[in-house]
Amino acid sequence: MYDEIFAKEDPAKNNPRFWDELFLMKVNLEYLESKLESVDGEEVQRIQDNINSLFHHCVQALGEEHQIKVVNALQTLCALFRGVHQKNKSTSGFDIINMLMGFDKAEQRMKDLMERLDSLLCGDGSESLKSLCLKLLLCLVTVTDNISQNTILEYVMINSIFEAILQILSDVSSRGQHGYDAVVLLALLVNYRKYESVNPYIVKLSIVDDEPTLDGMGMVVHQALTEYNRQYKDKEEENQGGFFSTLTSMVGSMFIADADEKLSVQTNEAILLALYEAVHLNRNFITVLAQSHPEIDIATTPTTPTPTTPTTPLGTTPPSLDMMNNPELPLDPNLQTSNLLITFLKYASIVMQDTKDEHRLNSARLCLIILTCIAEDQYADAFLHDDNMNFRVNLHRMPMRHRKKAVDKNIPSRPLVCAVLDLMVEFIVTHMMKDFPMDLYLRCVQIIHKLLCYQKKCRIRLHYTWRELWSALINLLKFLLSNETTLLAKHNIFHLALLVVNLFNMFITYGDTFLPTSNSYDELYYEIVRNAPGLRQPLLYGSVILCLPVLRVSTNTGQWKEPASKVTHALVNVRAIINHFNPKIESYAAVNHISQLSEEQVLEVVRSNYDTLTLKLQDGLDQFERYSEQPKEAAFFKELVRSISLNVRKNVSLNTLSQDVLLKEFSTIS
């Protein structure tokens, strides 16, 4: 019968019931697609009417009561979209629209289509049908590599299915089955021409304030990330278990990054993108991050999302009537309480371990961007620093030569911000390599900066082992300086250096507002002094020159003169400290005839010599540039969306839903 469509004549001419019968037949997707592809330019003109007609009847069939017809129509539509696009990769979107629907009728056709899909998605119909609808939409959204060139989506913008997506997310059972597709679809739709035009999905997403819905979205992301974390953990254990892998623990991470792993990273990019859009666009979503859930073990309970949130929006109905439907959290004392943010941090710690692969690099970047958004948000900061919300967060750490993998390290329960800082420190320490991810480092340091600004502003004295951070930052500076020449070829290292130095300046001049103890201020000085240049004390190892190289570069003329001089100016306090204390320490050693000063002795010297040290107050230390996607990140997101589109297209398979299953289901229904 397909052939009849591709004939010149109107197939219904001879057989008035042609369309009815067509949709009763099993769809042969491959044939239809290949047929469409094989049609060449001239023929297109000829059969356009028939294709238009087919499209029209597909849309009509969606309204049929007969479910088989609906299924077939959905699949046919899918094939149509794909086939037409594959055929006409180069042609403009308008031609495609013309070919499918005809210009004059396109608006009406698409309106009908979207309405039908909307009612299918929101109705009480079969779950498989809903799933198929989402697949069709995903298929439609990803037919082009660049989503913004998909002109048909213009109609999806006009005839929004946003509400349908939300409804799926707010309902527990439908969320369980279709949540993932719905979230990915939403993430993609939001990215349609986001920089050029008014995208209603952006607008709508930014103002959703229905908590069950947002929670539902959070749950979907949470589950996807948890699943990834679990898979990773399983693999890791697998690798560690083997005799072979213990020998090659150094390269263990490479085994982890096998093909399967990459694939799961890719699919997760879509989820990450969704998380990003939610965090970035909707400030109500921030609360969801801190929403506690018990840690979900997907392996054991794959189908039931644990907390069931009520579907009725609060305030409209007597809210407490469903008080007892309160999801009773499972009572397992061993089960750690978790939340989306914790899961996300764990996920990030895995992803950021290895950034060589482009997908992983993108994921890591996106993770850091999300963290940036979170760090800028007051509410998020508030719960990050909330002293009453303590959690143990097991971050994944890269196995490294000079340290043991801290698997069993008993992490104390601390405010969440400590985990964020840990993650940043971990990243800083582990990525000082030739292929220096400058961009990630910048984000990393900026996140720390934003958190510090919050602490300073709110006078929060976080009990964090700041020394780890200081030492990591100093090591970073050392690395920058020692690899100055190679790095300068690619990056403006002075920008990063300036940010790092300014972090120190914050500690030095504003430490009184947010450091937890007096001792910690002494330790800051110790950390600076012991890395200072020119010290001959053997104890004070690592006397890598901290200031002079920068000076050296900055005295040179050239393109780096200005940024280098900025760093030099910012270094004024660090240098003052070093210049002030070094002689004191040396003379102390000389007087007491000690060749190696203990840490306590150095601290003693520091403590007794504060009063003669004058520092320069630098302003603007606690100001930062707020994150903005446009214009700096636009290119990144464009590429990211493209890659996600490709991936989704590859993975959307209408055939996964086998006809038999459908038939079985429908036969029981009818």
Place this chain on the structure above:
Amino acid sequence: MADAEVSLSPALLPLHLSPTHSAAPPPPASSSPTTFSCPSSPSSASSSSSSSSSSSCSESSSDCPAHHHHHHHHHHHHHHHHPRPQLQLPPPSNSEQPSSPSASPRSSSPSGSIGSTGSLGSSASEGIGSSGTSCGGDPRGPSPPLDVISEDAMEMDLGGDQVIDPEVALKACQEVLLKVKLQNREVPEQQQLDNKQQRDAQPQHQHYTDLTECSSPQWHISPDTSSIKEEEEDEEEDAEKQGSTSQQCPRPSARPESSLVPSAASSSSSKQSWLLRLFESKLFDVSMAISYLYKSKEPGVQAYIGNRLFSFLDSEVDFYLPQLLNMYVHMDTEVGDAIRPYLIYRCRGSITFSLLTAWLLGAYSSDMHISTQRHSRGTKLRKLILSDELKPSAPSSNAPRAVSTSDSPVSSPSHRHCHRRHNSSNVESSFSSTVPGPDSPVLGEAEVFVSPSRRTHQRSKSDATTASSGPGSGLRRTGSNPKVEAVHEEPERLRPQREFVKSLLGIGKRLATLPTKEQKTQRLISELSLLNHKLPARVWLPTAENQHHVCRIPHTQAVVLNSKDKAPYIIYVEVLECENFETSAVPVRIPETRIRSARSAENLDCGSAVLAANANAMTSEHRAGSFSTVPNYDNDDEAWATDDIGQLQVEAEAQTSSSDNISQFSVDSITSLESKEPVFIAAGDIRRRLSENLAHTPTSFRRDPEDPSAVALKEPWEEKVRRIREGSPYGHLLSWRLLSVIVKCGDDLRQELLAYQVLRQLQSIWQQERVPLWIKPYKILVMSSDSGMIEPVLNAVSLHQVRKQSQLSLLDYFLQEHGSFTTEAFLTAQRNFVQSCAGYSLICYLLQVKDRHNGNILLDSEGHIIHIDFGFILSSSPRNLGFETSAFKLTSEFVDVMGGLDGDMFIYYKMLMLQGLIAARKHMEKVLQIVEIMQQGSHLPCFHGSSTIRGLKERFHMSLTEEQLQLLVEQLVDGSMRSITTKLYDSFQYVTNGIM
């Protein structure tokens, strides 16, 4: 006399002071909210009814003096002047006041004599009772008017089929009382006045009618036939055809009680009149009522008191609710029947009361054997309440029924009258409409009372409908009107609160299974955050004073308290106060993040400025709802808001000017340093400031994972409130309040409740006697025999925590917290300490409070000590190890704070105790009564053994002279101080429980 006056509500006090104006009733404006708070009352708020009721009050007050003198004939006049002799209950307290002038001079008996009148009462009721039990008409005493007798007898015959013994007895008893009064009444004139007063008083009486209609026709004494038949049949017909309708009434039912009240006139007669006079005097307060209810074995007296309960202020009766309910559960049927109508009436009126009653009933029933428990009265009533059938009438159900009822033969005559009445009187129409609608379940349960009232029900329902259809009915605008409530409240009016409580208790139970405090706290926080999703709702904290709705639980503030195997926890609860918990609209939910400025709009990039504008335009409708609730948001001095704006501006500049990658601000700061005068600071200063800042908060406790509550409890309440308010999306609302509550699971709080009552009683006694003893009774909410809630003591930490955290002696801690010896602050704190020590020493002695280790004694920020945990009182003590033999806890540390053994403050301490003991002794009965009633049927350990009450009584040392008492106090103090067992017990606790 003085006692009684004090115990009256403050509003009444001034009135007694004016002897010329014989005990005017309290100003209606002030009294009406409490007196008439029953939701089924026709809206004290509505202008029409309130004005009429107030006028009636004032009139009645002026009429009063004359009133009792002319009561004699009032039954005759009823025929004509009693427009609506509905089933009447005893008059509210204000109409009762009239009797006080006559009563006060005569019955100036102090409370002591009242206690002794127990015998008097029983003997008095003897006569009454005997006459009552002999059923029906004849037993009326000395000289009943003949017509009344015959009338009654006839009624009995007519309605005999439904009459049930106790009921009859009650009625008869009351009639006897009435007869006595009638007999004694001398002055027969001024009936008009009398009648007028009656009529005026009606609006008040009406408030009580709904109760009687639903369940308690037996309360109504029928002095004359006309009124009876009026009530029974057609309320309006009285004026026209009393005589003819008399046949129709099956039973005598109602009579305005007010006629009974002022009758205590002459003192010529026997004990009966004594009792009667006592009952009717203003001295007769709730405490006495409860006492007689408990002691009297006469159904008549019990019934009378049951009736009288209606005339007390709700709040006064509420205090004795545990006693009432315990009697209801454990005592004989007569007492139960006497109390029941009142309970049902109050349950109808208030969700809060319903739930409190249901909880307590469950708790007190738990001591019964399981088989009897199931069928006990208490359990049945509890089920009835929880089935939520005791609710105010629902108008929606009225509408359809109206048709049928108005067609029914019974109502047809009244139909006409109803209309007439609606036309004539707004008040009446609105009143009649408040008659409870759902008759079947209630009546089914309370079959005893059913039959006579059934018809009235139906009729009143038809009345209701006509009223609501009528143009002038003031129903809808009234705040307290149940109908308005019923309109938007779903049938299950108790459910939200029950589930709220259930969730909280469920959390507690689940927490108990977790091993560490840390896990408990984490779980607590996450569970509460889920609970938060369902708020705001029509739920409230029962421990709070004011009406409110819970809007949010700042879940991160909740902490688990120290307990070995249970998991009590404290939560802070944000509430919004409201006019009326049951009727005011539940506040709209505000999302958590709404506290900040709208970021979603700001953060959209580039073209999104337009876009955001579009968003606003497109969805203004959508957003309007949520945003309109926080219009003042920007006006709040929220630090964030301004900061955000500042940052935004700078950000905007940055975007326009900077092209390179370097943060604009860093550049700015550097260049400014270059150009401007650099600012220098000394490193030493920074370091010093750091230590100073850190040293500046020494009063806050360190975080201790093993004792998470220490920090939370130490934080000054004001500061906590401010902090939480800042972080709350509801914080900007004027009605915002922060409350806190301790949720306990697995603990029996009934003893705590008993202790609370005793403490409250003693507190008020001491206040009354002007003894400056300080104690802090904290509210207890018993929800079952093993769960409940406790009102936390604010700004207080345990002595254990003080010691562990500060590592100081108590005196040094006082010096640290309040300043050196001579400062005002220290002296005040010291005085507070002494006064509270004296108070609690007495409490500990009288109640034999044991288990007094430092974890159970709190110290508040003003220096008061507060004892908590009354798990071991009276006859129970922990483990019988022989510890704690001393009368109370008085360590040398305490003495040190008081300034040593020779200090003035220590002498003051002993003097206070003496005064307190003398005062308490004076009112011993009031204290004893509380405990005694609760002993009934109880298996609580504090009642273990047979000598509990006797022991308690002995500790009041009624027989000692004041000099001897003084000696006793000396001995007690001496003994406690020297007692090493206190110290020993502390170390024992330290070894076993780690409490310092």
